[in-house]
Amino acid sequence: MTTPETISADDRAALAESIRELLRRRSDSASVRAASRAEGRIDRPLWDALCSEIGVAALAIGEQFDGAGATFAETALALEEVGRALAPVPVFSSVVLAAGAVVAAGDPEASARLLPDLASGARTGALCWAGAPGWTAPGVTAEAGLLRGTAEYVLDGETADVLLVIAGRSDNPDAQTLHEVDARADGVTVTPLPVLDPTRALSRVTFDEVPSTTIASSSDIAERIRTLAWAMLSAEQVGGAARALELTVEHTSSRTQFGRTLASFQALKHAMADMYVQVEAMRSMSAAAIDAVVHDRADAAELAAAAHVYCSENYLSLTGEAIQLHGGIGITWEHDIGLFFKRAQADAQLFGQPHDALARVLR
Structure with missing residues (x-):
């Protein structure tokens, strides 16, 4: 596998073209509209094809975690093509936000536990962050590892397997921490939201005293x-x-x-x-x-x-x-x-x- 420093312009162009061609074949207007009305509001077969045929989910994940060892610059090429097609697949939610949160945290144990499945596309992740006013403060608080509160505007939360949660503390909302929760854990409620953009599914995720695994991360x-x-x-x-x-x-x-x-x-x-x-x-x-x-x-x-x-x-x-x-x-x-x-x-x-x-x- 080439390192990020040796990925040539020709290789990047070939990657973008292969993604565009797959989307051209598998994600036309009718497919996009049908997926936006389907359960979960994503195109699961297209997601599987992007992961298995091109390895889109693995691009920015290191080889030590079964990724491709490229960078988010290559993931950006995939995002540009997905944006062209408005393809309802969890590239942004799972690859950028969920996997990106784990990568940004830099916790070796969490990376080894979460990134291989996210890189293969076998599991998808969603980031729970915004409170009712938006992204100025988390909607969820953590106390002794238990999460309570509501995260708004969660991208592709309906279909996620694992939730990465940015939480404040009840005694200090500015002290934000990162947590991992199974999306189907007791006390987790996912509510699909009506949306202006039908090609991007948003959900409200509520946590009722849900046990979580804290991921070591910096205060920022x-x-x-x-x-x-x-x-x-x-x-x-x-x-x-x-x-x-x-x-x-x-x-x-x-x-x-x-x-x-x-x-x-x-x-x-x-x-x-x-x-x-x-x-x-x-x-x-x-x-x-x-x-x-x-x-x-x-x-x-x-x-x-x-x-x-x-x-x-x-x-x-x-x-x-x-x-x-x-x-x-x-x-x-x-x-x-x-x-x-x-x-x-x-x-x-x-x-x-x-x-x-x-x-x-x-x-």
Whole structure:
């Protein structure tokens, strides 16, 4: 296996293309919509294929834990393709948030216990974090290893096998710790939530005096996970924005008005050129944040927050423009552009809204 330092641009391009081809074959619009209505709201066969045929879940996990020994930069390639397809698979929830939390904690025993199954995709994980106000403070508290409280907005919590829980202490909410819980343990209640974005399942997870295994971690574990999450989310947003632009170009190139294709009108050409610039600027910002996170640079948190602000705002702007350029069909359930618009709206709220991220950068 090549080390992260020796993964070439050609290898990375081949990885991205293999993922894109698999998603092209297995995750078309009809499949995405069907999975969003299925039990658990994920495409389990597609997830199994991504893990067994390409090893997507193993990319950022070290070889000593049965992973591929690459980095989160390679996982970001997978996320970009998943974002293009809006594929309802737990790449972000299980690979980035759950496995990423374990990796960030650096506890050897927890890593040996959890990462091999997460790397194979045999088990999936979900991160329980946000309280009712959002990600400013955990919704769960820990006392003597027992968890109580409610975590909101848990990604793919319905289908997770293991829960990684960021918890505060009842006597000191700022002292946050990381815990492991079997998703089917007594006292754990998972409630599916109605969502704006049907391609991303969210749940509420309640803990009623649930015994947990504490994972040794630093006191800044929540902020480290937030930095990773924002950087990786930006890669998914790049993929979604790029696909939204493609759909817009396809639509305006095939529809006619006054005997001309819509794409031939200068105003629409300029609008789509601006959208292209937005996508490429998002790509550069995302790449800078991910590189900083992978190499654990001092500016990683700042760049991740900047990527969240920039990519969220531009994804919102681009998909809004795409809706306008599609005309009346753009606001119908039947057309896929509306799904990207909803994903952009939902993504901007994850792990702290853009204005919260901007405040963190300014501080």
